[in-house]
Amino acid sequence: MTSVASLTSCALCQARASQLCAACRNVVYCSREHQKEHWKKGHKAECKCYEVATNETLGRHLRATRDIKIGEQILKEAPLILGPKVASAPLCLGCHRNLLAPEKRKGNYYKCSSCSWPLCGKQCEDSPHHKAECQLMSSSNFQSKINYVPGEAERKESAYCVIMLLRCMQLKTKDPESFAKLYTLEDHLKERLDTPLYQVLRANLITFIKTVLGLKDWSELDILRIAAILDTNTFEVRQPRERIKIRALFPGAAMISHDCVPNMRHRFDDDMNIIFLAKRKISKGEILSISYTQPLRSTIQRRLHLRQAKCFDCSCARCQDPEELGSFAGAQNCVKCKAGKIVSMNPLQNSANWKCQICNLKRTAKDVLTSDAQLQQELETLDKSTPVALEDFIYRHRVELHETNTHILQAKYALTQLYGNAPGFGMDELTEEALNRKVQLCEELLKLADIFDCGWSIFRGNLLIDMEDAIAAQAMRTEDASECQGKLQQSADLLKEIQNIMKHEPEMQQLLSERKEILDIALKRFDEIKE
Numbered sequence: 001m002t003s004v005a006s007l008t009s010c011a012l013c014q015a016r017a018s019q020l021c022a023a024c025r026n027v028v029y030c031s032r033e034h035q036k037e038h039w040k041k042g043h044k045a046e047c048k049c050y051e052v053a054t055n056e057t058l059g060r061h062l063r064a065t066r067d068i069k070i071g072e073q074i075l076k077e078a079p080l081i082l083g084p085k086v087a088s089a090p091l092c093l094g095c096h097r098n099l100l101a102p103e104k105r106k107g108n109y110y111k112c113s114s115c116s117w118p119l120c121g122k123q124c125e126d127s128p129h130h131k132a133e134c135q136l137m138s139s140s141n142f143q144s145k146i147n148y149v150p151g152e153a154e155r156k157e158s159a160y161c162v163i164m165l166l167r168c169m170q171l172k173t174k175d176p177e178s179f180a181k182l183y184t185l186e187d188h189l190k191e192r193l194d195t196p197l198y199q200v201l202r203a204n205l206i207t208f209i210k211t212v213l214g215l216k217d218w219s220e221l222d223i224l225r226i227a228a229i230l231d232t233n234t235f236e237v238r239q240p241r242e243r244i245k246i247r248a249l250f251p252g253a254a255m256i257s258h259d260c261v262p263n264m265r266h267r268f269d270d271d272m273n274i275i276f277l278a279k280r281k282i283s284k285g286e287i288l289s290i291s292y293t294q295p296l297r298s299t300i301q302r303r304l305h306l307r308q309a310k311c312f313d314c315s316c317a318r319c320q321d322p323e324e325l326g327s328f329a330g331a332q333n334c335v336k337c338k339a340g341k342i343v344s345m346n347p348l349q350n351s352a353n354w355k356c357q358i359c360n361l362k363r364t365a366k367d368v369l370t371s372d373a374q375l376q377q378e379l380e381t382l383d384k385s386t387p388v389a390l391e392d393f394i395y396r397h398r399v400e401l402h403e404t405n406t407h408i409l410q411a412k413y414a415l416t417q418l419y420g421n422a423p424g425f426g427m428d429e430l431t432e433e434a435l436n437r438k439v440q441l442c443e444e445l446l447k448l449a450d451i452f453d454c455g456w457s458i459f460r461g462n463l464l465i466d467m468e469d470a471i472a473a474q475a476m477r478t479e480d481a482s483e484c485q486g487k488l489q490q491s492a493d494l495l496k497e498i499q500n501i502m503k504h505e506p507e508m509q510q511l512l513s514e515r516k517e518i519l520d521i522a523l524k525r526f527d528e529i530k531e
């Protein structure tokens, strides 16, 4: 706790001081030099705006120890372990980048000269990520059989499931302190052991590790526990400019709990550090949260996903509310009275019946789940290269699915990106009607973003980018000068908001400054005409 003395005397020399540490606001300094020195002497480790707390529902979680401003960086952490996902398309085990297709028609990937796992080239054989596992596998005479198959370079190989696991196991001797941190993470092993995935792991992975690699000191349960820790705590990482996603474990960030309306967002920098930002203003005492699932999905879909992937039943405010905070994302129209919406009678109980809010028509949970799964399946198999099939989906289901039903929302989000970008639907090729449709879809989804993913979320940022683009295009098409100026101004205002939301996303900066330059020139011309 902050004492009065710590806020009046320099944390290093105890002289009278007033320069507050902007990050934790827990200590003051008499000078910049003393602040730097104190940082090196250990303040770096304790300078945080959150603490680890525990409660019955969430287990360990992070809680804000002071008010946090929108856009503030809350936590930055380097990965303890990183590597391929359980099933991954071939990638380099040294640098985790995509592999280049071989030049010759019948060629293969570059293979590690010791263990034959595909790598970028010789330079990656000595990568610190790969070295220890390579020694273990080659000394056990194990050679990877993953080869380049023309036309199937994206095929997922389940052999990669062993890599992250081995890296964690090898940490036990390489860095026992870090291993101990890893081993205290939540695993949900008991629940996972009965799942089909863990039965497969039990049959294949354990034999491989104990018999093929000869790691006999590890018990079956200890090995599976590491797999379960990884499944519960790793983050999926999209590396800049790479197609294949990998996974990484950050022991500090692993303490962050889930909420279906989270107050933080995260990103990765070029060194794979994870960085968390406040999406909105966070008050002292609030629990820090991210979403482990997708915001446009309905309560039944999100809770099912969280149960399967993370072994818990979410009971956040959105999950508790049959109307999902006014969005009715999981509800369907009542086909009997044609006026009400059918909502769950108890969203926290998956087996509860559903009922129309007006005529009381009932549907069983099983019936709702089946129709939901069929609609999701239909949506996922649609051709998404152009807007045609998605518009057709919305039209065909217009009677039972209302405007903000999850399936319609997912279709609409895909459409905001297709209008203006898909082949034959580029911004210059769009009819006026299609251009207006793009703007209207963005407006509708922005209202939903305010409910599910408010503040400076990437979802809102992306929608604003699409909307700004479309409104600028509308400005270019109109022959009415004042309408044109109005639309350009609207675009410029949106751009200001986008720049705030995206200011921590380096790859967006060039695009945004180019757009700003174009808008500034166009608006300046209007001012010149007026003068």
Ligand SMILES: C[S@@+](CC[C@H](N)C(=O)[O-])C[C@H]1O[C@@H](n2cnc3c(N)ncnc32)[C@H](O)[C@@H]1O
Pocket (backbone or CB within 6 Å): 057, 058, 059, 060, 061, 185, 186, 188, 232, 233, 254, 255, 256, 257, 258, 259, 310, 311, 312, 313, 314, 315, 316
């Ligand atoms: C990445 S860990 C978070 C840290 C964990 N609470 C701990 O004590 O180690 C994820 C696990 O935390 C718990 N958890 C996170 N968010 C939750 C929530 N909203 N409701 C219930 N449990 C949650 C679940 O057990 C979940 O599998």
